[in-house]
Amino acid sequence: MKERKIAPYVYIFPTLLLIIIFVYIPIIQNFYFSFFKMSSYSTVKTFVGFSNYKNIFADEIFYTAVINNTLYAVISLIFQVGIGLCLAMLLESRFVAPKLRTFFRSIYFMPSVISITVVALIFQFVYTPDIGILNGFLKAIGMGKYSHAWLGETKTAIFSIIAMSQWQYVGYIMMLFIVAIQKIPEDIYEAADIDGATGLQKALFITIPQVKEMTLVTSVITVIGAFKVFSEVYVMTSGGPGNSSQVLSTYLYRSAFINDEMGYASAIGVIIFIITITLSFIQIKISKSGQV
């Protein structure tokens, strides 16, 4: 009898302890650090109140980063959620033979399991001016005048990185939609068939409303992802040229480990935290049971 009282805690305790020490405490501590001026190797901290936050809101690079993260979010919403949904509907439609479905699905999904670092390195080659795939393609179709040093120009750098993310993740979001579409009861479509509905009508008036919840969930995870993005930018441009492609987390990294302003970096962390946690609560609200 006694064993049944203690045993459950023995099972749960190690996990709980690890999560509290290495996930919760650092985040709480991060709030605390954001009120100090501190550097990486010394233990001396100077209390500075809200001055880190004041400096952030007067910092031009911070606003560039926020704009870039927002661009990331908006473009990803249109491409990953929008095109992801369209692709899922096409693949589940009668236009595609069942055997080909599996083939398309696997190919589209594949980029999302390759590491971001590898994808970013490959896309450096896509965007390289002289031998790159993109400029080569533009030349081949007679649009060579639109060639750019995609990652080397302030106007194109962030968009080139965002485009790469679409290449990597459209298939992932598509897969989530396919799962949702497959859960729609068949008889709804049969009833529509009897009423003489066209394929387009069925897509617009059955499929899209039926996957509404998944649309909201994928939208939220896409936006959260866009505000957390780090490796893509770090590997391809490190935020350059001239901070033009800086995002919040690369700026956090630069502040902490290159400029050695750890308090300032913590304050950026708090801002990322507030943005992502708000979005997470929206996601939980949408998916209620946490089952999606």
Add this chain to the structure above:
Amino acid sequence: MNKKKHYTVSKILINIFLFFLVIIVLYPLYWTIINSLKTNNELFISPFSLPHKLIFKNYISAWNLGLSQYFLNSIYVSFISIAITVFLGALCAYGLSRFDIKAKNLIFMVVLGGLMLSPEVALVSLYKILQTLHLYNTRWAMIIPYIAFKLPFSVFLMRSYFISFPKDMEEAATIDGCNTFQVFYKIVVPISLPIFASTAIMDAIFVWNEFLFALVFVESKAITTIPVGLMAFRDALNTDWTVLLAGITIATLPMAILFLCMQKYFVKGLTSGAVKG
């Protein structure tokens, strides 16, 4: 009649479009592989043609120039963190799904809450904590945070699986005098292998590809993992691009092969969580 013709035309156009997307997805990967088999000179002269003569030397150079070490490091770090995550996660999920304890819901919320907290936010404090614990610049500086950040999702996956199967066998075993630990490893573990596989694969994708922690918490190139190693590799190689391309190919292979062999588990794991990155 007209309707049928309309259907055929749409079908052809849609399939052409889908195949066009296949090319967009595969071409960069194809380009990487063909050019990894050329000399650097040939890459610059004709980057889009097939290699004149297949040059496997790039692969050998890449492997010997440090990639082998990064590879081993990645395997070591992945193996340990996945094993511990699945083990501790399974215990916790079992505890949460099989016992009536007071704080159960609260504990589950705390565990799940970990899913919402992103690693970027904790970066500075984690760095300080690992320094204090003298773990900075050791393999454990990667392994422990990986475990802590992957446990919430692993518990979530396994708990929903444990809840879904009947408790009859376990109850019978308890009556036969097995204690809860015996019930766990004699009955629960053997029938839970599929969910362990899904969980392990999800962890593997994360750990194998993780970049930020490896970049910040480890300084020494001797213990770093492939993602950070590739960056060092790129900087060291300068313009020896074909060797870099060979390195990229080698780094991609394990996940690509794992994906092709175990697609079912990949899709199950990824879609049941809907957590990106």
